[in-house]
Amino acid sequence: MAATPQNPSAATPRRKVSRHRGEGQWAAGHFTPLNGNEQFKKDDDGLNVRTRIETIYSKRGFDSIDPNDLRGRMRWWGLYTQRRPGIDGGKTAVLEPEELDDEYFMLRVRVDGGQLTTEQLRVIGEVSQEFARGTADITDRQNVQYHWIRIEDVPAIWQRLEAVGLSTVTACGDTPRVMIGSPVAGIAEDEIIDATPALEEMKRRVLNNPAYSNLPRKFKTAISGSPVLDVVHEINDVAFVGVRHPEHGPGFDVWVGGGLSTNPKLGVRLGAWVSMDEVPDVYEGVISIFRDHGYRRLRTRARLKFLVADWGPEKFRQILEDDYLGRKLTDGPAPDEPVSRWRDHVGVHRQKDGRFYVGFAPRVGRVDGTVLTKIADLAQEHGSSRVRTTVEQKMIILDVEEGRVDSLVESLAALDLTATPSTFRxxxxxxxxxxxxxxxxxxxxxxxxxxxxxxxxxxxxxxxxxxxxxxxxxxxxxxxxxxxxxxxxxxxxxxxxxxxxxxxxxxxxxxxxxxxxxxxxxxxxxxxxxxxxxxxxxxxxxxxxxxxxxxxxxxxxxxxxxxxx
Structure with a gap:
């Protein structure tokens, strides 16, 4: 994989952007920071802020936090200041950041692939109750978000989460965000391919890795081998979608350049089929292209979708193959249309091992710590040690024996977590x-x-x-x-x-x-x-x-x- 270009060692004074400096692409030699975000990233890697949080900020309190850490680098560890109460919407675009900041934080917990054990879910619930005033929203990227977090409590929260294998690393920031995946990977009867091994290897290679901790902006990833297309692959920076190649069998179709916000674009196919073993290399190649060629001059054009729109899929694939992989990729088929009009896995479904999974619907993703611990308890009481979150703000309990399904469904309903929700819920x-x-x-x-x-x-x-x-x-x-x-x-x-x-x-x-x-x-x-x-x-x-x-x-x-x- 291509090495990270060297940044200049000394901070460069900011000056007016000139035309010859282009889009601020490192691959074009444009290393001079062109905005404040690029400057603070160059001054210090966002991953390094953890040490300051643990040794300084958590001991001296909110007022001790450097502004570039507070509104910048702390995102590399999942922390955003939350909105100060009482500020109406008319002032959102008028007030300065320090006027909007509360002295509490949102903290985002990565749940890659939506995969949680009941032990992990219970800890998430306990942390919510102890440190976050009970908050614990399920996001549409399978994460869990806390609110009301005090900087003084962050080291203890990290300790509790990491003891059960959870992390907040690069849950925010200009980094590889959570990797969303099929919540029924490895168990669905109709699955094309279980993407879990590839997802785990992608995580191993890029998370907490300084080679990928200074991207032009956030980088969103999706991977699924499900025929129901359950990871909104069209709106991710890179996505791997399960397909069957007529000669090579099950593998993945590669998509790049999706994203929404104020300038939405659907991802495009590269026309390439990759095997399970190839996915991590292709993933590193795509993320490296974004790092090296991505636009850094204007934050509003710093997503991969703008580069893909300018290059087109043919040029993108050529550069991926020639400059980053050193080999050609295999041409492959597009995914079929989804087999279901609902893709959230809500309801009772048979697994390929004969057991069942039960998907249920919290209201607009809003739960609390007490409910999460009760879900963990119910799962264990019904013989399960695995739960999942979905990209539709839903949850799933896996591995339930047929004779225990009805009891679980009734127990969930008593918590206002229905497995048979109305269309609107x-x-x-x-x-x-x-x-x-x-x-x-x-x-x-x-x-x-x-x-x-x-x-x-x-x-x-x-x-x-x-x-x-x-x-x-x-x-x-x-x-x-x-x-x-x-x-x-x-x-x-x-x-x-x-x-x-x-x-x-x-x-x-x-x-x-x-x-x-x-x-x-x-x-x-x-x-x-x-x-x-x-x-x-x-x-x-x-x-x-x-x-x-x-x-x-x-x-x-x-x-x-x-x-x-």
């Missing part, structure tokens, strides 16, 4: 929102939960697969562009002329099956209070106008603007 996701996020403009979690209840009351018989994704700002952490109803938080003026929370609406987005971005109707905005009325009205119109078997996304793409308003 099953399909609604929400980001963190203004409660804790410094970028957010509106509330999301409570709004999403209340919306589920209201839609269940109004449309009790609606059973078509449907996704409703609520996001507190334009950055698309909740994947608004690829949902049936994608709701982007913003402030708006209501009928009384008052400024209230509301949402811009995206309609008919999808991943997996006819993947594409949602449609925006000109001027369509909905206040938070009017959301139930709006969604009910559109869904009743869909029910009246759809053709037999027509998905909501398909109908929304052809419906009149009047029908969608």
């Amino acid at each position: 099953r399909g609604t996701m929400a980001c963190t929102g203004i409660e804790f996020c410094k970028l957010a403009i509106v509330e999301t979690k409570a709004r999403g939960s209340a919306l589920i209840d209201e839609l269940e009351r109004r449309l009790p018989d609606f059973d078509e697969p449907l996704t409703i994704n609520l996001n507190g700002c334009p950055n698309a952490c909740a994947r608004i562009q690829v949902a049936d109803f994608g709701l982007k938080g913003q402030l708006m003026t209501d009928d009384r002329g008052e400024q209230v929370e509301g949402y811009q609406v995206h309609l008919g987005g999808a991943l997996g099956l006819e993947a594409g971005f949602g449609r925006k109707v000109r001027g369509l905005k909905v206040t938070s209070d009017a959301l139930p009325d709006y969604i009910e009205r559109v869904l009743r119109r869909y029910q009246a106008e759809r053709e037999e078997g027509e998905r909501f996304a398909t109908w929304a793409s052809r419906a009149s603007e009047e029908a969608l308003s």
